Amino acid sequence: MPERRALVLILLAPLLAPLPARAEVEPGDLTLTVTAELNGNSAPFSREMVLLKIHGVYKQPILLEEVVQPSLANFSWTQLGRDHWSRTKLPDGQSAIAFDRTVAVFPHHAGQFTIEPFTHKLTVNDVGERRVVEVRSKPIPFPVAPWTEPAGGPDAKEPWWLxxxxxxxxxxxxxxxxxxxxxxxxxxxxxxxxxxxxxxxxxxxxxxxxxxxxxxxxxxxxxxxxxxxxxxxxxxxxxxxxxxxxxxxxxxxxxxxxxxxxxxxxxxxxxxxxxxGGGLPDQETDRAPPPVPSPLVTAAAALAAFGLGLALIGFGLGRPSLRLSGPNRRALRAAARTGDPARFRAVLDAAMREAPDLVRIWRARPGLAASFAALDRAVFGASGAPVPDLPALARSLSRPERVAGPAPGTGRLAPLDGPVG
Incomplete structure (x- = not known):
């Protein structure tokens, strides 16, 4: 615990510097509020997620801090991300420190519940002396609605409640x-x-x-x-x-x-x-027997194939290539048309798992690497981040990629009579 408090002090130091020392702690200097973000502005059902937004505004410089959470006996819960500290300006122009934490809660069953107060224990500088102050939020009524439809719902075994x-x-x-x-x-x-x-x-x-x-x-x-x-x-x-x-x-x-x-x-x-199975959709031409070529056409085709083989052996033109499978290319194009970066990112993740060799080629290209970074910022970054050109990115990722062939000279035929000399 001493190490944790020392770390908190170090992290808060830049935020505390601009705040002047106050003569004493006054009512309203330290406030903590908890707000439940209800989906659709309605009481949740059992196992439905509700976000608790915990927000503190502190005019006094803070030396140490600790959040004490209520037991939440009728809920499962998880904290989403780390605590966030920032500077803020109050309506009267004074500077203050803002504290934010988000907790997701999931009620276990229907009923009338209360979110008991959260407590923020703060060590502040009060007239030159260290003083521990407990800032408490107000309790929140939290009704959980029963499911009244004839089928489904959070307590039914089938289908899965989602x-x-x-x-x-x-x-x-x-x-x-x-x-x-x-x-x-x-x-x-x-x-x-x-x-x-x-x-x-x-x-x-x-x-x-x-x-x-x-x-x-x-x-x-x-x-x-x-x-x-x-x-x-x-x-x-x-x-x-x-x-x-x-x-x-x-x-x-x-x-x-x-x-x-x-x-x-x-x-x-x-x-x-x-x-x-079954190949492409059935068509009459698919089931028809292939036409029998004439002897002249067969001879010409054989000669052309022989010449092409000599060219590939002599000049090393046959370089292998990699490409996403047809279903993944179609899925990328479909996701790009929706304009939804999160959906496109999910499809891209599935494609990357299928083709790790392609991923290494893509990430080595500065243009594609920059597009991937822009996509991640649009999906996981701050709200309003620009979305890259998804159709263009889908087209780039759908093209075949050449891979390095054998080293020059290593794929040639050896001399028929062995090495000279």
Whole structure:
């Protein structure tokens, strides 16, 4: 504890310098308020996140400080980010120090509750002497509404209760599921993002099951991203899918119901339906047998292929390239069209996990590295940060990238008669 208080003193020193020493602590010099940000200006339901904004304004210079939080017996809670200290100007022109902390609370069940006072223990300079002052917030009435709809709700086992401001789903496959055949495997990665909640509240991995396929469930990863507008929860689900029959297998959509905390209504999003096997959509030309070329055409094609092979061997023109899969390119373009940087960032994360070699090439390019940094500032930085040109970025990331080929001279054929001399 002494080390922590010393660290607080060091961090607060720049804020304390401009404040003049006051003769004595007067009423109103030290104030602490706690405000509950209710979604849709309505009483929350059980397990719905509510942000408590804790704000202190202190005219007196502060030497040490400690926040004592109430027990919050009927709530789960988590602090979002670190405490923030800043200088502020009061309406009368005086300088003061502002303290801000954000705590997310989740009521356990319906009922009438009270958020008991928070206490900020401050060591101040009072007429040249150190003095400990306890600044207390006022208690807050906190009603939690019961769920009255006939189905769903926070206490139902099915479907999963998902209260959020917005929910987005990104679905990517590698390779494209329509292209795989019996015995081959495709990896499916689904990313679920929910604004206004933490990752622990996201649902478990959905069940993906249908006749004719074998699925191997991979790990589930969860993370909470802190943004100026509140937390964003992200979960990534993964499966390896293998068809067990030769015919086309339809994979049904998976519905994800969620409660819109802004409009106070139930909504639904879905993991989209896909087709496994069967190649491109059926067309008459796909099923028609290929035409038999004439002997002259066959001979000409063979000669051209032979000449091209000699050229590639002699001049080293065959350089390999890397490119994002078709589903990821389409997903990037679709996310770019929405103009939503957070959604584009989620799709890009899934694409980067699939193609780490491409990521190394992208990050080595100053232009793309600057675009990535601008995207992160728009998603995770201060409110109002400029959004990069998402369609242009999607086009840049969709292009094939050349990779270094064999060193000059190492891929040539050895002389037929061995080395000379």
């Amino acid at each position: 209260p959020a401001k917005d929910v987005a789903i990104t679905d990517s496959w590698s390779p494209d599921p329509e292209t795989i055949k019996i015995g081959e495997t495709a990896r499916r990665i689904v990313t679920l993002e929910a604004q206004g909640m933490v990752a622990e509240g996201l649902p478990p991995r959905p069940v993906m099951r249908t006749r004719g396929i074998i699925t191997f469930a991979g790990p589930v990863t969860r993370e909470t991203l802190l943004t100026p507008s509140g937390p964003v929860a992200r979960a990534t689900y993964q499966w390896d899918v293998k068809p067990g029959v030769p015919e086309i297998i339809p994979l049904d959509a998976i519905a994800i119901p969620w409660f819109d905390t802004s409009t106070r209504t139930m909504r639904e999003t879905e993991i989209p339906a896909r087709q496994i």
